[in-house]
Amino acid sequence: MKRLSDIGTIKEILTKHGFTFSKALGQNFLVNPSVCPRMAALSGAKAGVGVLEIGPGIGVLTNELCQLADKVVAVELDKRLLPVLDETLAEYDNVKIVNADVLELDLNALIAEEFPGMEVVVCANLPYYITSPVIMKLLEDKLPVSAITVMVQKEAAQRICAGVGTRESGAVTVAVNYYAKPQLLFSVSAGSFMPAPKVDSAVIRLDVYEKPPVQCDGKAFFRVVKAAFSQRRKVISNSLSAGLGMDKASVAALLEKAGVPANARAEKLSLDDFAALASCMSEVSA
Ligand code: SAM
DSSP states (O other), rough: OOOSSSSSHHHHHHHTTTTOOOOOOOOOEEEETTTTHHHHHHHTTTEEEEEEOOOOOTTTHHHHHHHHEEEEEEEEEEEGHHHHHHHHHOOSSSSSEEEEEESSOOOOHHHHHHTTOOOOEEEEEGGGGGGGHHHHHHHHHHOOOEEEEEEHHHHHHHHHSOOTTTTTTOOHHHHHHHHHEEEEEEEOOOOGGEOOOOOOOOEEEEESSSSOOSSHHHHHHHHHHHHHHHHHTHHHHHHHHHHHTOOOOHHHHHHHHHHHOTOOGGGOOOOOHHHHHHHHHHHHHH
């Protein structure tokens, strides 16, 4: 049988179905045969495990996942890909395609229905126009998944995987680290895709915590993180004052209570610092 990840085979299938790429849907399909097997193997897909995939495209990664996992459910928004997937995944009876927008779906309900009693992982080459919203939805919805392995733009991968408290960190670094332990697995050149995007990509894996590594009210934690990074070049006293709408004296009291220096910058704070600020916020504003 022809290899699905072979560029000649892919072109043949796309021509046969008269398929044209949609830029708006972030359609850059993988055509490097070494990437999908590696990504699938590192995602934790194996016997006994169910995989949720987002955006299967023509099914190159799906194909690898079906070979490793007990069951694969792939959410694809573009209707035009359904007949293509019917053909490319015809040999598997452990796959289901759901035609929907992943951002609109109740993923907890989908997982409960499709993977009862199974360990579940997520594996996806994400459409880049919705990378952050998808990752945050996967984490914030508190899905019963043990790991999330996704291909994202290299810059986004570096930002997410920069340690909390480093120069390269941002609000997304702190947010992801609240829910999971991120690691950068490997880089993928722009030439591995058709059409080739302007930037390189990378595969990251997020190992999801059963409970957050810091104890505080989650809502307050994210309010503080958002405010702290809203003006990342400013010292924390100024960015919190502007971002939380608090007067300078209250912010000074908050910082002192939380043990955070008033002249620190958001990128220098630890998860514990953000948690302390979140916990002390209600006391200071009370
Ligand atoms: N997995 C394929 C691959 O690696 O070659 C395709 C990846 S391509 C970067 C992203 C895929 O996500 C496309 O198939 C696109 O149609 C689909 N997609 C875009 N927006 C989506 C959404 N909101 N919900 C579900 N799928 C979406």
